[in-house]
Amino acid sequence: MKMRGKALMSNSLRIAWKDLMELFRNRLGLVMLVLMPIFMMAMVGFIFPSNNSLNHVPVALANQDAGFGGSTVGSQVFLTVLNGINDQTGMLDISNVTNLDALKESVQRGDVQGGIVIPSNFTQCILSGQQGTLIIMTDNSNPQVSAAMQGALTAVFQQMGTMLAQQNVIALNPAINATSALAIVQPYNVEVEGVVSGHSSYFDFIAPGIMAMTVMMSVMTGLPAAISQEKEVGTLDGMMVAPINRLSIIVGKTLAQTARGLLQGVLILILASVLFGISIQGSILLVFGLLLLGVFSFVGLGVVLTSFAKDQETAMMVMMTLMFPMMFLSGVFFPVQQMPWYMQSISKVLPLTYAADALRKVMVLGAGIPQITTELAVLITFGLVMIAIAVPVFKRAMTR
Amino acid sequence: MVHNEGVALNNESIIVVQNLTKAFGDFVAVDNVTFDMKKGEIFGLLGPNGAGKSTTIRMLSTLTRPTKGTATIGGFDVVKQDNEVRKLIGIVSEKMIMYNRLTARENLWFFGNLFGMQKEELNRRIDELLELVQLTKWGKAQVGTFSSGMKQKMNIIRALLNMPQVLFLDEPTLGLDPQSTVEIREFIRKLNQEQNTTILITTHMMVEADLLCDRIGIIDHGKIVALDTSTNLKNAISGANTTIFTLEIANLTPDLLATLRALKCVETVSQENSSHIKIHAHGDDAFDSIIDAVRAKNGNVVSMQNIQPTLEDVFLHITGREVRDTADQKIPLAEHRHGFGGVSRGRRR
Secondary structure (H helix, E strand, O other): OHHHHHHHHHHHHHHHHHHHHHHHHOHHHHHHHHHHHHHHHHHHHHHOOOHHHOOOEEEEEEEOOOOEOOEOHHHHHHHHHHHHHHHHHOOEEEEEEOOHHHHHHHHHHOOOOEEEEEOOOHHHHHHOOOOOOOEEEEOOOOHHHHHHHHHHHHHHHHHHHHHHHHHHHHHHOOOOOHHHHHHHHOOOOOOOOOOOOOOOOHHHHHHHHHHHHHHHHHHHHHHHHHHHHHHHHOHHHHHHOOOOOHHHHHHHHHHHHHHHHHHHHHHHHHHHHHHOOOOOOOOHHHHHHHHHHHHHHHHHHHHHHHHHOOOHHHHHHHHHHHHHHHHHHOOOOOOHHHOOHHHHHHHHHOHHHHHHHHHHHHHHHOOOHHHHHHHHHHHHHHHHHHHHHHHHHHHHHHOO | OOOOOOOOOOOOEEEEEEEEEEEEOOEEEEEEEEEEEEOOOEEEEEOOOOOOHHHHHHHHOOOOOOOEEEEEEOOEEOOOOHHHHHHHEEEEOOOOOOOOOOEHHHHHHHHHHHOOOOHHHHHHHHHHHHHHOOOHHHOOOEHHHOOHHHHHHHHHHHHHOOOOOEEEEEOOOOOOOHHHHHHHHHHHHHHHHHHOOEEEEEEOOHHHHHHHOOEEEEEEOOEEEEEEOHHHHHHHHHHOOEEEEEEEEOOOOHHHHHHHHHOOOEEEEEEOOOOEEEEEEEOOOHHHHHHHHHHHOOOOEEEEEEEOOOHHHHHHHHHOOOHHHHHOOOOOOOOOOOOOOOOOOOOOO
16 A cells, blocks of 8 residues: 555656656747736736826816906816826826817817816805815716726815815914814824735735636646647557556646646746735745645646546637636636625635635735635635545546 | 466467457447457458557557457456556557657656666666667657657657567558658567567558568458458458459440449459459359450450459458558547547547
């Protein structure tokens, strides 16, 4: 028994060595191995808009202020402050248009992505003790940018309003100092602070997910692809006709794919910290431990797919079909919480969800093993159940 | 005969095949095949592509499981004692079992290791085998850079790493240039003579079977339809009172061919080129009947010869078809070639 175990391991290692030799001799494949994670990170990191990534959004400004008693002080003050803030943040590229129609046309042509309208009674309202209303025109065809812009502009206007009110309070009662005036105008102040100090970006959110995905996918897709390729070329027969345990073929291939996956995972980690400035809060050993556990949980699934895939083409098609829902439903790119309930329940049965979650907790929040026991339990259980299914299925497929 | 142990017995059957059957869905690829092979014998399975040759070899080499029937090699059952069988055999399948990105030595090293060979022994064996096929100086070159003749030599020495008692060769000269073909055939014969290796070879080439094999099994539609030495197979035709003529007719027409086929004494007529035909006929008056029929249609007979039968004629005589009729289309075997994965119910595409 012990002898057989030893033979199984040494044959597995030989097959893994052979697979890795082939991999490293394949120059183009190696380049792709490095490029894939870079593209992945760059793509998902930059294509999804977020508030802090909104820069130089072209916006049209229609100043229709008619003034009050020959003065347009209301709109002048507003514009001065707006320009002052914008100079600091560089958020908007403001162009002036004459009227509302011109503004709409600019949006329709796509020259600008929204507009700010100062109505004709703006100064009049402010000077006569009423609220001055500003209108933000949004581009309905691009809801995501519109929402981001709307949020940003509203925040800017609120800030301007607070400043104005603060001055007004001081004007009413010069005895009050600026701090107290602010407290009167805005009694509550909100400060946002993460569990871990320092600010976090979208990269912090996606990097752990992409790592988990790359490593696990490499086993789930790499294993059937590698075996069906050898099947098609004919080299598999060479191993099948040797007096070795069939399992060592699958174990060896899994080892090779795991090594490949981990290599990519490390690359992603290095890229993410060098290019996108993320850092690992928790233990790096735990990160690798989780990646390995992720591999373990996917091996069974990979083997089942291998047993059923007749040729490479079929294998790839099955892979693709499974891969895409898993990519998007596991909360790698989008938070699971924003999905409808039925999608969330699918997400809950995907092991990648737990691997990505656990990895994120460790990498971003600095969690230790006690904080991720649920995820660990799910991954271990899923892995064991899948392997329990995979071994008999595989053995049957082998002795067909 | 029941063997319980893998003792190699001289002059005893090393391979015993009984009612071996393989069905893919409702398609029977190998149909109740029974034969046995003596130690040191070269046995040829001859038949058109798709006749079941490869499937038979795959079952014997433990790569595919038989649907029915049994086979033992050196007394070991190919299903129940597959790993014992694997230690005794080497297989050269139609597909190249070599990794293109590994060097010749690395490839041999990898496969030798899987047979549990020790370092020194394996190194010595690799040197020896490379020398044997004159590829020593290519040992450190990647196999992907080799010509197909070199690759096939590698493919064969790979199968010899474990010094197999039985070697399976599935169409070993398919697609090779004439020179490589001759080299490979000589190598096979040498192996048989010097190492007393028992060899099962499949081929659709009559000449190859005739040149190499001690005995030949003619296989068609999954069944072995004749099994004997080449000489006996040919004699069987004469014994069956069949005579073979080649005719050269200057003005050969389809109409004339049809007339000849309709003759009572004629078994088969096959056209070799625009003026030559070959006729299998029986009866003492066959010669006269044929000449009369051709003259009646105003055929211009340039020459007529009575020839000795070849294996080609044997096949034609037994199956009524020419091997060439079917041999040109290579049927892909992807559906069932592998005993690995796939719930295959499909038949050959």
